[in-house]
Structure formats: C-alpha cells, structure tokens
Amino acid sequence: MSPPRPERALVRPHVVTGGRAHPTRNIFDLVTLVIASRSQVGGLSPEKRRVMELCQGGALSVAEVAAHLALPASVTKVLLSDLVDSGHIVTRASAAEAGQATDDMLREVLDGLRARL
Amino acid sequence: MGSALASDQLYVRETVRHSVKILIAGHFAVGKTTIVGALSEIRPLRTEEQMTQAGESVDDPSGVPGKTTTTVAMDFGRLTLSDDLVLYLFGAPGQERFKQMWNDLARGALGALVLADTRRIEESFDVMTLLEERGLPYAVAINQFDGAPVFPEDELREALDLLPATPLVRCDARDPVSSTRALIALVEYLIESKKRESA
Numbered sequence: 001m002s003p004p005r006p007e008r009a010l011v012r013p014h015v016v017t018g019g020r021a022h023p024t025r026n027i028f029d030l031v032t033l034v035i036a037s038r039s040q041v042g043g044l045s046p047e048k049r050r051v052m053e054l055c056q057g058g059a060l061s062v063a064e065v066a067a068h069l070a071l072p073a074s075v076t077k078v079l080l081s082d083l084v085d086s087g088h089i090v091t092r093a094s095a096a097e098a099g100q101a102t103d104d105m106l107r108e109v110l111d112g113l114r115a116r117l
Numbered sequence: 118m119g120s121a122l123a124s125d126q127l128y129v130r131e132t133v134r135h136s137v138k139i140l141i142a143g144h145f146a147v148g149k150t151t152i153v154g155a156l157s158e159i160r161p162l163r164t165e166e167q168m169t170q171a172g173e174s175v176d177d178p179s180g181v182p183g184k185t186t187t188t189v190a191m192d193f194g195r196l197t198l199s200d201d202l203v204l205y206l207f208g209a210p211g212q213e214r215f216k217q218m219w220n221d222l223a224r225g226a227l228g229a230l231v232l233a234d235t236r237r238i239e240e241s242f243d244v245m246t247l248l249e250e251r252g253l254p255y256a257v258a259i260n261q262f263d264g265a266p267v268f269p270e271d272e273l274r275e276a277l278d279l280l281p282a283t284p285l286v287r288c289d290a291r292d293p294v295s296s297t298r299a300l301i302a303l304v305e306y307l308i309e310s311k312k313r314e315s316a
Contacts, residue, residue, distance in 0.1 A: 029225050030164075030193075031136040031205045033129060058128030061136060061205060063193055067162035073191075073221075074166060092134055101137060101227050103311060105202070109137060109227065110304045112198025116297050 017078040028077045030063040033092040044088070047071075051079050052088060059092065126159050132200040139300065140222055142209040142248060143232035144240040148260040148290035149208035150192045152232065155293045156206060156300070157194020165190050166218055189215050191222070211244035219247055228307050229255040230299055232290065235265045238276045245277075254310055256284035256303035282306070 036055040044052065050069055054060070060068070066076035083089040129136075141149045154161045165188050192208040209222050209229070229248050233241040241257070248255045257277060261267070268276070274285055284306045288299040 029138075030207070030221065031138045031203075031225075033133070033136050033203075058131065059133065060128060061195075061203075063164050063191075063205065063207075064162060064195070066164040067193075072166050072188075073164050076164075092136070101307075103308070105135065105137065106227065106304060106308050106311065108199055108202050109204060110301065110308065112196070112202065112204070113297055113301050113304060115198075116196075117294060117301075 028062050031061045033059045034089050035059040037090040133203050135202045138205040138226050140207050140209045140226050140229035142229045142244045144211040147232045147234050152290035152296045153194040153206050155296045159195050161192050161194045163190050163192050223251040223253050230303050231255050231257045232260045258286050258288045258299040260290045261287050
C-alpha cells in the first residue's frame, strides 16, 4: 500500500536553501495552504522556480508541495518562506496557527465525515 | 511529476480556506498507510524529514558527539470535507526517537487515531505516551487483522489501560466506510471533551 517513492532531488538540501536550515519566518505548519500570487519567476533559483511552477496551478499544503517536489518538509518551508517574503506566494492560515480548533470547526469536520458514509 | 500535475484532484478546491490535520498514530506495520490510503481522495503522498536527534551512542563516528541525523518518512492523505475545509491525515510512527517530527505533527492537530493490533497490544503503549505527553486527545481503533484474536471490549480497555472516556472502536483499515466511522468516533469525542472542558 506504500506509495511509490518519489524521485530524489538531485541537489543536496543545504545547497537548495543557500545553507540555511530554518525559514525566515515560522508561519508554516505542514497543512498551511500556499498558492502563487504572481506569475513572474525571474531571478529565482531553479528550486524556487519549481515551487512556483507547482503552486501556479492552485492551493496545496506545505506537505504536498514537499512531496510533489521530493524535498524534505524543512527545506520546503525555507523555500516557501523566502517566496512569501518576496511576494511570490501567499498563505491561507491553518488551524495550527489560529491556535486551538474551534467548536465550529470540529462540527464541520464531523459533518463532513458523516456525509462520506 | 507530469502525470500528477495532470490530475484534476491535485490541487485543493478553490473555495477552501481552512485546513486541519488528524494524526494516524501507531507502531510499525499496524496499518497506518493502509488507512490513510483508504480515506484519502488523493493518492497518498510521502514526505521525508531529516531529524537531528540526541544520540544514544557515545561513540558517534561523525565526530559530532551526541548528535545523529536520520531520515524519517511520513505518509499522508487529504479529504475535502466541505467547500471551505480540508482535512489532512498524517501517519505518525510510534517511536520516541522522532521527537522533533512528533512536535511538528502534533502542533495544531485536532487529535489522533491510535491504530492497535490485538496480537501486539503492548506495542501501542509508546505511541499513547507520546500523545499524552503532548496533551493530544486520541481514540483507539483496533485494526482487526484477519486471523487476529478478537477480545471483548472490557479486556481490551484493561490491556490498553484506557481512561473510561477514551473511545475504543474496531475498524478494518482497508475499508473506507469502517475507517471513516473510526474517525467519526474520534471527532465526536473531541467535541464532547471540549464541552466538558468549558462546562
């Protein structure tokens, strides 16, 4: 049942992020949704272009971006953080950043699950 | 990657503004990836994380005492629950040594479904401890493997040392309906617990 292993990126992670291990801001949870907010990719590194290419199509979670690009989640967060700083990517808040899930949100989860039965 | 990009289901629906996560926790080979696959609307994905951990070995050959790096893979899936909301399910391995990853996974998670196997009940203790340490509420789902012994609920509760309020359900991790019911039991419990807290 294990999904096929994605192709490995050919560049080592610390090269991709310019040697940094941590993002410039700590706004990303694994399920934070990200989407491209502009189409210009001039001046971006190849890895950031790949992120932008993927994120042009619609919203994805940080974890999905990492999986599709076969990058570690931590590296993906660094790249996304830079792209938010440069105005290329915008985020939609996850429940993690909003603190505790509200009653309404739990109720919405419950209704959504029941509707699948 | 080309084929994945061509898929209609690749992206989150445009109207979605919120995302939540629930952990599917359990020991090795208990069925975490199976249940994520049964529930996910996308082909389950895998992301890897490099862990720097406090090493137990004193004679680390790398020359950096007390630190080692391991790679751990997380399988996850996605369910769109409404026009506004998506749920992500993350398989979480039951090993203490992945502490940093556990902190990342647990932060902001609604709760966890602990998968257990009646042939190896005691192997679920570690994962339950990891959740309790982080204050993350959980329900236990017995993944009823073919040929595994079936015990009465009270015996299982005792063997797992569950609190009276902790839900215990049976499921077949291969079956989407059965697995959805297990998640529903967890979310009902989360809503109940919240009510009790605020009462």
